[in-house]
Amino acid sequence: MNKTGYIAARLLQIVPTFILIGLVVFVLTRLLPGDPVSAMLGDRATDEAVNRLRAQMGFDRSIWTQFLLFLERAVTGDFGSSIAYRVPVTRLIAERLPVTLTLTGLATIFALLMAVPLALVAALNANRWPDYVIRVVFQVGLSSPIFYVGLVLLTVLAAWLRIFPVGGFGETMLDHLWHLFLPAITLALSFAAVIMRNLRASLMEVLEAEFVEFARAKGLPRQIVLMRHVLRNALITTVTLVGLHIGALLGGAVITESVFAVPGVGRLMVDSIFARDYPVIQALTLVLAVIVSVVFLVTDLIQMTLDPRVTR
């Protein structure tokens, strides 16, 4: 298969994925115990209000019509109104999604900045003390819950040492980034541990590869052997891992945002559960799954440019 064909096939694949994501989210809302509408409005809602919402959401029609209606609305970005905030869900998400995406983006950058050099050090010193130290530290990072790490960093660095802001989100763009710094570090730690574990293993595999021996036999400078031959090949699997990890990262963002009171979609999701704001939960589940599948697609495409063998 040639490159264009592969890209086209991969792009087309995402359409049924979107529809299935819609189906899951749709089924999920139908699983609400009792009448979803009264569940949304609570026990003390008036009959009039129930009937109005019922008609508004199309609950008086057949289940298939309802699903198609749901899909149609999802495509046009109409998820109804938030019960708690009394504004369109789409607007609510549009305001907060950039915050979450910035947070996860920053976390990814921090994680790579931590993991890549340390993985190199660990792999080059495999089974000697620098390797052991790095692996133990990351094993601890891997076993530490995000909310705990966040609380500790928040208290020590923000409340006690006053290096970082305790909460809030600031006014300017730069201010926002400053407020996101500590949450991003928190989110990055366990991600870095995952990357480092994977990259260390793949580096050790590549270091054993004959083409690395060949590169050394050619008399190439050490940094060229390390960067062009070892790291570049080892990073191919890491790119896939980073892509596949987006789901865990978004899940982590939910917790991080709750700990640091970051006004992103993660905190919105948790707040919405306590507010029984089902339209928001439904829309967020859908939007986050769509983001994940798009990231998977992009990962595949990046993979293709990194590894010429993929389209074979």
Add this chain to the structure above:
Amino acid sequence: MSARLTEPVLRVDNLGVRFDTPRGAVNAVSGVSLTVGAGEVLGLVGESGSGKSVTLRALMRLLRRNATASGRVIWRGEDLLAAPERRLREVRGREIAMIFQEPMTALNPVLTIAQQIDESLVAHRNLDERARRARAVELLDLVGIPSASVRLDNYPHEFSGGMRQRAMIAIALAAEPSLLLADEPTTALDVTIQDQILKLLLGLVADLGMAMILVTHDLGVVAETCDRVCVMYAGRVVESGPVSAVFASPRHAYTHALLRSMPSGEAARQPLTPIQGQPPRLDRPIVGCAFAPRCAFVMDACRAATPPLMLVGEGREAACLAADRLAALETVA
């Protein structure tokens, strides 16, 4: 083919390689001495685990981190085992190059052939980009890859096995080395392709005035291509000499057994006799001749001390106490 009388370009003195493993030390190579003259093709032959590939890698100090090399590797009067890493990088690729058994794994899968030639030229030759490109095309032509300028931008997986091996040879030859180390260069290839690659290598050796050390476990390849041969067993050279002489009348019981264990055109009427037993483990000290437990000519003295390499003819050495009996055997037959 016989530039043997000149001073050797490479002289290996008492080379030893020890691997430190969690389960103890392994002496993969011990007491190996050999020479290679300018333009000479030396065969290094032995079973897997006999230390031939380790020896080859030790010459350029391309060993794993847990390995320690001892002895001397004198390249044009300079001891490479004592040379600083910086100097070694100048020697590697420019003066001594190496090719491997499996080009699929020895070539970097994510770089084009052009890039893999280019980085060698950048490291060793002072050429501008256009000159390097021209040199790369020239190299692919040299190793017989058709439509060189197009194939140059292909990735390794886009080549067939034989072509890939040619590409690897082209990359290794980029900086015109004077010695080529070839580690089982044909083992991974189809029989018909094997022949082509060997002919190519021999042609290149002759045309470019290179010397070559060819590591193989295939006696047929040695017979066809080499001037001299070193037979290795359990990390030691047990016999060396001109190929024709060694093959016609071996002076080490192992070489003898080896030749009898394989079908060959010359000794076609003899029944094949496989060698009984297994090579010894190298993680324990070996007392006496390592081949003694499997040897048909063994005597008590063999088990007492390792037999030294002794002169057994013109330019021939063997480390076998039964050398005389083997010589007598040949005259009777």
Add this chain to the structure above:
Amino acid sequence: MSAALPEDAAGEISGRKRTRRLRLTRVPAPLLAGVVVVSFFLLCAIAPEAIAPYDPIAFDYTALLSPPSLAHPFGTDQFGRDILSRTIAASTIDLQIAIFATIAPLVIGTLVGLFIGYYGGWADILFGRLVDLVVTFPFLVIVIAIVAVLGPGLFNMYVAVSVIGWVFYARLTRGEVMVLQQYDYVAAAKVLGYSQARILFRHILPNAARPVLVYWMTDMALAILLGSSLGYLGLGAQPPTAEWGVLIADGKNFFSQAWWITVFPGFAIVLCGIGFSLLGDGLADLLDVKR
């Protein structure tokens, strides 16, 4: 040209035998460490009252928010409750989470994977689509969404995790079964006319179970992380149930004055997670499972 030396096949076989014998006599260090740590927590979980120095819910107004001391090694909270005792008591719920959140996925997933891997066909194709779909939902997000529908609480959390979690066990088992089926002994069992049940459960399952077992250990570590996270967010165990995440959430408002209320239960989570990870690593080593 074909006159090749005999390759050292015999040596290789003897080498393999050697490592197998070694493996039986040598218990991997990570496994040992994992067993020790997890056993300790199991002990705390089974008999907290025997180990804890104080009643975890007894108020002590003479020792409010007292820092770690000999009397209270982990300090006390705003009601004077002993943090060490509360942390020990909470291990009952957290180990329960480790088991209850993974046992249904383990059993159901392994069985489904076994059948799908063995019979293949349309079920396999359908399963492939299902896996593709499931991985597009961030695990925590879909679990939270399901908990949102069912309502917060431990039981609903188990349901939510199980609804999704079995897919990963099934995927792993399916892959193993596909590989095992190519082995001679399975083919031989088929030729011998063994019943399918016997082939599946006597010949394939025991071998496919090894990587599943290793994954289970890692999954229990993840379940504790997830369970305590949901507990912290208020979606899992509900106060006054003592659960590590809930304890941390309880103490977070006092963090600046009384860091010990949050820090020590956190240690328990980290240590317990490491214990299960070590157990997984050690088992992988022992059972020769590649990860």
